[in-house]
Amino acid sequence: xxxxxxxxxxxxxxxxxxxxxxxxxxxxxxxxxxxxxxxxxxxxxxxxxxxxxxxxxxxxxxxxxxxxxxxxxxxxxxxxxxxxxxxxxxxxxxxxxxxxxxxxxxxxxxxxxxxxxxxxxxxxxxxxxxxxxxxxxxxxxxxxxxxxxxxxxxxxxxxxxxxxxxxxxxxxxxxxxxxxxxxxxxxxxxxxxxxxxxxxxxxxxxxxxxxxxxxxxxxxxxxxxxxxxxxxxxxxxxxxxxxxxxxxxxxxxxxxxxxxxxxxxxxxxxxxxxxx
Amino acid sequence: xxxxxxxxxxxxxxxxxxxxxxxxxxxxxxxxxxxxxxxxxxxxxxxxxxxxxxxxxxxxxxxxxxxxxxxxxxxxxxxxxxxxxxxxxxxxxxxxxxxxxxxxxxxxxxxxxxxxxxxxxxxxxxxxxxxxxxxxxxxxxxxxxxxxxxxxxxxxxxxxxxxxxxxxxxxxxxxxxxxxxxxxxxxxxxxxxxxxxxxxxxxxxxxxxxxxxxxxxxxxxxxxxxxxxxxxxxxxxxxxxxx
Numbered sequence: 328x329x330x331x332x333x334x335x336x337x338x339x340x341x342x343x344x345x346x347x348x349x350x351x352x353x354x355x356x357x358x359x360x361x362x363x364x365x366x367x368x369x370x371x372x373x374x375x376x377x378x379x380x381x382x383x384x385x386x387x388x389x390x391x392x393x394x395x396x397x398x399x400x401x402x403x404x405x406x407x408x409x410x411x412x413x414x415x416x417x418x419x420x421x422x423x424x425x426x427x428x429x430x431x432x433x434x435x436x437x438x439x440x441x442x443x444x445x446x447x448x449x450x451x452x453x454x455x456x457x458x459x460x461x462x463x464x465x466x467x468x469x470x471x472x473x474x475x476x477x478x479x480x481x482x483x484x485x486x487x488x489x490x491x492x493x494x495x496x497x498x499x500x501x502x503x504x505x506x507x508x509x510x511x512x513x514x515x516x517x518x519x520x521x522x523x524x525x526x527x528x529x530x531x532x533x534x535x536x537x538x539x540x541x542x543x544x545x546x547x548x549x550x551x552x553x554x555x556x557x558x559x560x561x562x563x564x565x566x567x568x569x570x571x572x573x574x575x576x577x578x579x580x581x582x583x584x585x586x587x588x589x590x591x592x593x594x595x596x597x598x599x600x601x602x603x
Numbered sequence: 604x605x606x607x608x609x610x611x612x613x614x615x616x617x618x619x620x621x622x623x624x625x626x627x628x629x630x631x632x633x634x635x636x637x638x639x640x641x642x643x644x645x646x647x648x649x650x651x652x653x654x655x656x657x658x659x660x661x662x663x664x665x666x667x668x669x670x671x672x673x674x675x676x677x678x679x680x681x682x683x684x685x686x687x688x689x690x691x692x693x694x695x696x697x698x699x700x701x702x703x704x705x706x707x708x709x710x711x712x713x714x715x716x717x718x719x720x721x722x723x724x725x726x727x728x729x730x731x732x733x734x735x736x737x738x739x740x741x742x743x744x745x746x747x748x749x750x751x752x753x754x755x756x757x758x759x760x761x762x763x764x765x766x767x768x769x770x771x772x773x774x775x776x777x778x779x780x781x782x783x784x785x786x787x788x789x790x791x792x793x794x795x796x797x798x799x800x801x802x803x804x805x806x807x808x809x810x811x812x813x814x815x816x817x818x819x820x821x822x823x824x825x826x827x828x829x830x831x832x833x834x835x836x837x838x839x840x841x842x843x844x845x846x
Contacts, residue, residue, distance in 0.1 A: 411774065411820030413781035415792055416813045423799075423806040427609040506676040513785060520678060527686070535687050542675050542683075549674035 342536040349526055353540055356517050362436075364517035366544050372518065373505040376443035377451070377497075383444075384451025391456050402452070409449035414510050418442045422514045439511040447504055454500060458493035459485060494563055498556040502549050509545070519544050609806075616808045621798050625808070628794030629815065631708060635780040635790060639715040640773055646716055647723025651761070652753065654724060655731050665724065672721035678782050681714030685786040688713070711783035711790075719776045726772060730765030731757065763834050770827030774820050781816070791815060 346353075356364015363371065391402040409417070421442040425433045462485050470480035512521040523541030527534040616625055653665030672680070685707060689697040700706055734757065742756040762769070784793035795812045799805025 407821075408817055411778070411817045411824075412813055413778040413792070413816055415781045415784065416809060416816060419792075419795070419805070419809050420813060423809060427806070502674075506674075509676040509678045510782065512678075520676070520682070524682070535691065538679075538683055538687050542679055545676055545679060546671070546674045550670065553674065 342533045343539065346526075346536050346540045349537075349540070352522055352526065353519065353544055356522060362517070365522045366519045366548065368516065368518040369505060369508045369545075370548070372439060372443060372508040372511060372516075373501060375440050376447045376508075377501055377504055379440070380444040380448035380451060384448040385455045387448060388452035388455030389459065391452060392459060406449045406452050409445060410453070414442075414446050414507055415513060417446050418510060418514060421445070435514050435516055439508075439514065439516055443504070443508065443511070446507070447500075450500055450504075451497075454493050454496045455489070457496070458489035461492050462488045491563055495556055495560040498552065498559055502552045502556065505552070506545065506549060611807060612804055613807050615802055615804045616798060616811050621802070621808070624789075624794040624797055625791065625811070627789055628791035628812070631788060631790040632780055635708065635711055635715065635783060635788070636777050638712045639719060639776055639780065642712065642716040643719035643723050643776065646720035647727060648758070650720060650724035651727035651731065654728050669721045669724060672717055673725070677715065677718035677779050678785060680718045681711055681782055681786055684713040684717075685710035707783070707786045707788035710786055711780070711788045715776060715779055715783070718779070719772065722772050722775075723769065726765045726768045727761050729768075730761040730763075733764040734760045763836075766827070766831055766834065770824070770831075773827070774823050777820060777823060778816065 351358075352365060354365045355367050356362060358364065358367070387402050387406060390398050391406065393399045393402075418439065422435070422438050425438055425441065466488065467480055467485050470484040471477070475483070508518060509520040512518055512524070515521070517525070519541055523537045523544075526540075527537035530537070615621060650665050650668055653661045654669070656662055656665070688710065689700040689706075691697075692700070700709070703709070738756055738760065739752065742752045747755060780790060781792040783790050784796060787793060789797075791812045795805060795808035798808040
């Protein structure tokens with residue numbers, strides 16, 4: 328075990344530089360010779376989970392808004408159950424349960440992807456539901472009153488607005504899901520956490536260096552993603568119900584903060600017919 | 604009916620010594636929950652106050668904390684406090700921690716606290732932004748000092764405004780206590796995995812533990828909703844004129 332006093336001979340900078348020789352294992356695992364691992368695997372897991380569960384999650388979130396109780400309550404039950412179960416429990420549950428169901432071994436990678444998708448679907452459902460709720464009811468009513476069918480009104484009026492509201496939430500959920508993929512190490516997936524632990528156990532006298540690299544790896548990806556989320560929030564605008572006053576809703580009602588070209592008088596002039 | 608390639612034996616988790624493990628697990632989980640809820644609220648409040656401070660250095664410190672701790676998984680911090688923290692401390696203190704029998708629990712509490720506090724501070728900060736400017740002006744004009752302003756005017760309103768997201772965060776924190784199994788803190792998840800390794804009947808224990816987590820999370824949500832109702836102020840009865 329590494330002790331501060333025994334460690335006086337050590338050069339901390341050299342310890343860290345030495346970790347650079349392991350960059351391949353941190354980033355890709357033992358990829359060309361073995362399975363993909365490391366930071367790349369975290370990203371792959373998070374992407375696969377969020378994409379594969381998107382349609383299911385969106386359906387769940389949409390169905391939760393249904394006025395039919397036999398559609399609504401099963402969805403509420405599913406979402407709330409998954410949301411109040413720790414991810415580690417979902418991972419274990421599928422890890423143990425899927426082989427019993429299929430009667431054969433399933434690779435840990437797919438077991439992790441399935442459990443992460445189940446986990447993500449509940450959160451995505453909540454994001455979709457919040458997005459649809461954030462579109463004012465008047466939009467749906469207006470669409471219906473122009474003679475659109477309910478399906479068409481949702482498809483052409485409400486959902487396009489709702490999806491725009493959801494984008495920043497989806498990006499920040501992706502960041503959170505990316506961090507949660509670190510939990511998959513518990514069933515033996517060699518992602519960044521496991522890679523860091525393996526390296527740290529190879530050199531028990533300077534464990535801190537491996538952990539530092541692990542932390543930096545997670546931090547870089549999450550920080551850059553959260554910067555993207557913040558930028559999107561600024562561009563798309565976080566929808567804020569409080570900022571819309573009732574009297575403003577009547578005429579100059581605007582769902583989103585006006586873009587520059589919408590308010591710029593010169594741009595508006597350019598759009599108008601010059602000569603009649 | 605789906606055919607399972609497995610025969611369930613639901614009596615296993617209810618036999619000794621496995622029942623004892625499960626009960627100890629529940630106790631440790633509850634200890635982790637209580638300790639981290641309190642400590643992360645305290646630390647989170649401190650960071651939130653730093654982040655809304657007028658002094659640039661304090662604001663920078665608070666932002667630095669949040670940016671570092673929010674962007675690295677909670678699991679990392681739990682592992683960090685278990686494996687690395689005792690070794691970067693002075694020799695004697697580190698040895699004491701390493702040989703302490705319950706250090707996994709302490710490390711779990713520390714890791715969960717620093718992770719959760721960053722989220723709590725973010726939530727509280729947005730709660731501060733929801734308070735109208737007049738509140739602070741009123742506090743100043745009644746002659747309250749800076750500390751008194753926080754304790755009597757700003758903090759109570761911050762907590763009230765932030766209660767719904769704060770509650771969600773605390774439920775999330777409760778779920779995160781299961782991560783402490785990675786450092787062998789004998790909480791509920793660890794107990795189920797211990798039963799799995801002793802009897803190969805992990806799925807029953809895991810299912811029962813999952814039900815426990817769902818039930819306790821439900822109780823927490825119900826308590827938070829009750830608290831929201833108690834603390835709600837009927838805004839319509841107060842006439843406010845916004846300039």
